[in-house]
Amino acid sequence: MTHPTPVLELRDVRKTYRLPHGQRLRAVDGISLRVMPGEMLGLVGESGCGKSTLGRCMLRLDDVSSGQVLFEGRDITTLSERKLRPLRPGMQMVFQNSTAALNPRRSIGDLLAEPLRVHPGPDGRRRAAATITARLHELMALVGLPASALARYPHAFSGGQRQRINIARALALSPRLVVADEPVSALDVSVQAQIVNLFAELRERLGLTYVFVAHDLAVVRQISTRVAVMYLGAIVECGGTDDVLHAPAHPYTAALIAAVPRPMVGAPPAMLLRGDVPSPVNRPAGCRFHTRCPQAQARCSAEEPQLRAIRPNHEVACHYPPGEENPPA
């Protein structure tokens, strides 16, 4: 049996920022990950856990400090900008702040045409103006906006519509991989549902592979096939969406799920985690979660647990995952 090439593969990726006084902020701290074709990976975690940085590293919008990034089997970790450019159409990003991502002085048509002008067409030659116009109309239809929107400017649109425009721009060059950084968190619930549905439709129609960076677990559940939970720069749990969300093996995942206020009256009160996320500059020794973990034991503060499979397609970085009677010595 041959395995298909992952669309994206990360091998022990690290991203470290140097701070004054010789301190180092380890935003991404040794992450290995594979994203297979057609997969929708949800990357969840609280603010400061490094999920957005990781998302940017995946597309080499940020350079990694060490480790390897492979796009469709090709190592892009150290490719020069010039060599990277022909690969860019295959990997695109949707940003959280739909307003900041669109230049307010340019019309929607102009904004969307830019990638089509910059990158040559499939025949290797510059696209003709008529081809571009036809593609713009196609894109508008794809994201559910009228073609008349092309002549207007970003300020004329609501947050949800602007996010549709951002998605259209990301899709302009028919990418295989789309990384979306909190694409719906700035939107109202009723509008958020529309955009969540749009992502699902686009995947079915275009066969896209997605990485969603998000903090809202309910949205992630709706949108992803697989979930990776990050805490202080590392993945602490990874597996099929319903496995992770309904049978969390890491105490942090369990706490994160329990903390979501559920829209029903009489739900059990949230289990409270004490304290805040520690600073990634001084991350705790041993298990990075042990300072807040309700089940922490002596071993947890001394020895860092590695990500290991507890079931097929379900990995966890914990010494004492629930249901395991004899923890490995």
Added chain:
Amino acid sequence: MPADPVPLLDVRDLCVSVPANGSMIRLVENVSFCVNEAEIVGLVGESGSGKSVTAMALMGLIDSPGVQVSGSARFRGQELVGMAPRALRNLRGGDIAMIFQDPMTAFTPVYTIGWQIDEQIRAHERLSRRAARARTVQLLAEMGVPDPARTAQRYPHQLSGGLRQRAMIAMALSCNPTLLIADEPTTALDVTVQAQILDLLRGLRHSHGSSVLLITHDMGVVAQTCSRTLVLYSGRMAESGPTATLFARPAHPYTAALLDSIPPLYGTRPHRLPAIAGVPPTPQERPAGCAFGPRCAYVHATCLPAPPPLASIGAGQQAACVLPTEGKPLPPRATAQAMQP
């Protein structure tokens, strides 16, 4: 309704209008509700629904030129609308306090947290600096701030979001307010920290006897904290009632649709989320009839000429919808969200 004592806050037909292009635009139209002693009331709506404007109007904090606030808002029998600025200023921060969404911008960055809380205490009470600081440190400790004496000497930017919000709540509670208005107090926070802050707010009723008017867009937060809830849509009341009733038997199609569009964390995953098409109207383009009409699945001729009046459904529930009065109430919601593996 049981023969309540006089409610702590009794708001009737509150309207807020601002001038724009030569005419007055009504941001908030005829909002009425009350908050009883030691009660948490939720004010929910999407952005632009007028929930923050309502709170700011109550506090007399809207200073936009030409703004008109009409209606009545009685706090312990005192009329807040049109109250003299000096009298209102005595109430604000004292008997009525406010928590803002973003503690980073609500605190001034150039003074320490402790300085700012001391200042508020000394503005309302004759206390020495030393006594004020002692109260500040005690309040910070009550809010679960670790090492409160040292934290009081720190500047806002040196604290995490969760600690800043705790300091903000300590500041709001510094003069033992009877009413706390919390405008999206947890929106900027992570879920694990949000759970801590909500727990704190729920505890205030017992520890300080405070009532809370909680403004939020998150139906989950409402379900976990508020005994009664008011749903606003485009500056008007869509529905109000006991939270449990609202979630089990929403009477307004907007409430029902809003609850349905939340992706479920448990139970079956719908192939498509039941999203509400379109966007809420801006105050200028609000239709003559029901503001939700253009997006409503049940819209019909009676909805169009004028906004439907608030009709009592029973047991404290009210909805601005014609369906219940026409004898065609919405079906109770399926409790799929209640199921857990």
